[in-house]
Amino acid sequence: MTSTLMPGVSPDWLSLREPADARSRAADLVDDLRERVGDAPRMVIHDLGCGTGSAARWLAPKLPAAQHWIMWDRDPDLLAAALAGKPDGITAATRVRDIGTLHAADLAGAALVTASALIDILTVDEVDAIASACAGAGVPALIMLSVVGRVEFTPADPFDAEVAAAFNAHQRRSVGGRRLLGPDAVAALDEAFARHGVATTLRPSPWQLGADDRALLEVWFREWLAAAVDQVPALAAPAAGYARRRTAEIAEGRLTASVHHVDLLALP
Numbered sequence: 001m002t003s004t005l006m007p008g009v010s011p012d013w014l015s016l017r018e019p020a021d022a023r024s025r026a027a028d029l030v031d032d033l034r035e036r037v038g039d040a041p042r043m044v045i046h047d048l049g050c051g052t053g054s055a056a057r058w059l060a061p062k063l064p065a066a067q068h069w070i071m072w073d074r075d076p077d078l079l080a081a082a083l084a085g086k087p088d089g090i091t092a093a094t095r096v097r098d099i100g101t102l103h104a105a106d107l108a109g110a111a112l113v114t115a116s117a118l119i120d121i122l123t124v125d126e127v128d129a130i131a132s133a134c135a136g137a138g139v140p141a142l143i144m145l146s147v148v149g150r151v152e153f154t155p156a157d158p159f160d161a162e163v164a165a166a167f168n169a170h171q172r173r174s175v176g177g178r179r180l181l182g183p184d185a186v187a188a189l190d191e192a193f194a195r196h197g198v199a200t201t202l203r204p205s206p207w208q209l210g211a212d213d214r215a216l217l218e219v220w221f222r223e224w225l226a227a228a229v230d231q232v233p234a235l236a237a238p239a240a241g242y243a244r245r246r247t248a249e250i251a252e253g254r255l256t257a258s259v260h261h262v263d264l265l266a267l268p
């Protein structure tokens, strides 16, 4: 999770979320992708904003060909962890690069571009750069686990909706002159691919978190609420009681949360 309170992305957070990500990704889009790839003997795959390489660990065993992964991130420490943790049987290289600088020429010879949990922290121009580069190079894109701004809790709480609205406003904030897309990112990427004449397929990929995910639920909820309060400071007082209620429910294994995401496959 990223917020003004947690501006970098910690390897601990990525490791905590990796099992939930793995079971939430829309596997049927990989079936569609396999049909497109056919029996190519070798694939070059670019993973944008790869973090510690969670997508490669999930996707590489599901693809038929020999694979060379090019891992992009602006954080060299995360790239080092991605190389160290790459799955057996693939080769990999890293690029310390900003996604906003991506061009079609970077994708020459590529079979796939992928990204996970990335586009909500990009701007409309950066998302357009991804679509333009993939369309220009004729490369499919599998963009997974993009948040869409919808969270459902059981049991429900009267304060949920107010916090969710403040969190979504926080995700759409401007940082250093960059207006982040937040929950509007999937629609923006979909529109960008359409403008570039590329067909897309969208699938839901929600986290379904419950008693077996207490550690993830606890950290995610704390950061979700902190970002909401950061955005709307007037929520601080009512948030204290809300946090106590929800934290107790998580500790007792009584809270479930659906955190909605969407996966998108673009096939130029």
Ligand SMILES: C[S@@+](CC[C@H](N)C(=O)[O-])C[C@H]1O[C@@H](n2cnc3c(N)ncnc32)[C@H](O)[C@@H]1O
Pocket: 001, 002, 009, 014, 021, 048, 049, 050, 051, 052, 053, 054, 055, 072, 073, 074, 075, 078, 097, 098, 099, 100, 115, 116, 117, 118, 121
């Ligand atoms: C939420 S993490 C997701 C990491 C990984 N894809 C995963 O699913 O575990 C977002 C990643 O994108 C990287 N990132 C964010 N904005 C970027 C940019 N403009 N250029 C390059 N990397 C970026 C961050 O450093 C971080 O590793």
